[in-house]
Amino acid sequence: MMNVIWRNCICCLRQRKVPSRCQSGYHPVAPLGSRILTDPARVFEHNMWDHMQWSKEEEEEARKKVEENSAVQVILEKQVKYESEASKYWDTFYKIHKNKFFKNRNWLLREFPEILPIDQKIEENVEELSWDHVKTNAADCFSGKQEQKKHLKKNGLSDGQSQLRSDFSNLEAEEARKELQKTEVFPGSNATFRILEVGCGAGSSVFPILNTLQNLPESFLYCCDFASRAVELVKAHSSYRASQCSAFVHDICEDGLPYPFPDGILDVVLLVFVLSSIHPDRMQGVVSRLSKLLKPGGMLLFRDYGRYDKTQLRFKKGHCLSENFYVRGDGTRAYFFTKGEVHHMFHKAGLYEKQNLVDHRLQVNRKKQVKMHRVWVQGKFQKPLKWTQNFSNL
Ligand SMILES: C[S@@+](CC[C@H](N)C(=O)[O-])C[C@H]1O[C@@H](n2cnc3c(N)ncnc32)[C@H](O)[C@@H]1O
Structure with missing residues (x-):
């Protein structure tokens, strides 16, 4: 009986869309939540207000602060060290803070109900994309019709049917290879729903997810950092269950490193506050690699720092590595995204935008009577049911 109730609850959560928010494209963002500040005099009555519109003056002030704190860039020698020793800096971070720094991401299932499996996949309304649809969406990354045409032509898409036929025969071979791989035994090979969290840290998302999955034995969670x-912190946690979770060390920038499971088998990839710590030149490679891990129809769920978030404005001079990319005092780094950059990167990786919002x-801070603007970018990107390698080159 409890199991039925539990499953019904999960189905409700799973099917709940986030209709009040901007789902994709460049439309204005609809209200983010229920707490809207209508009377500025009441600002200190709550800790957080949703859906804040910036005034022109606030935006200009933020732009100036960023201009100031980016005026001097860190010398190349140090930049190289931050890149080549990135994992060491994070390792030291966890040596110091253990699992005390990041709070459990309890909002995760509310914002990303896709993390949970549903019994009837048919209800999932997965987009079966036609090539026209795919091409149109790819082209959306670029402004102006001329640029769209040039880009599609460069990538051979204007050759139409013959190109498509060869793409699909390649796809069939690729699918056959994947089917073979799927018969292998690997951690989670028996599961019917598989999630991967990359850059999982000490488990601030892992454990809220695992707690929810405990009544869903057909699901499996991979997590890496x-x-x-x-x-080690994740594996040592009292809620870690090797029967339903596999934590492993993995550098997502190392394209050639194998994952402990075949490509094309994941239902969900979770990328929460991780891409921002990666060098901008390597981000596209990371996203494209992760996209290959998804099965057709699988979802990549993303949340990270947005441009002009208070943490960007608080950096002092001397911490800037490159435009909108900074190094903290402990050697860890942070990039601040715009919605357009996120859109471009995920489309280039062959994924279809289901949500992209700021x-x-x-x-x-009511005690100190201080107000701070927080800005995050959140997106949901789906692998089309008909996906080809060629599309990933767009
Ligand atoms: C800001 S923390 C976020 C941790 C966790 N996702 C959360 O939301 O609490 C960024 C995490 O990404 C990991 N990370 C950064 N670059 C990585 C890479 N190239 N490969 C794997 N993990 C990486 C760091 O070690 C760190 O644990």
């Missing part, structure tokens, strides 16, 4: 101390909030 390149900081071995973080992975979450603007006003955080209030």
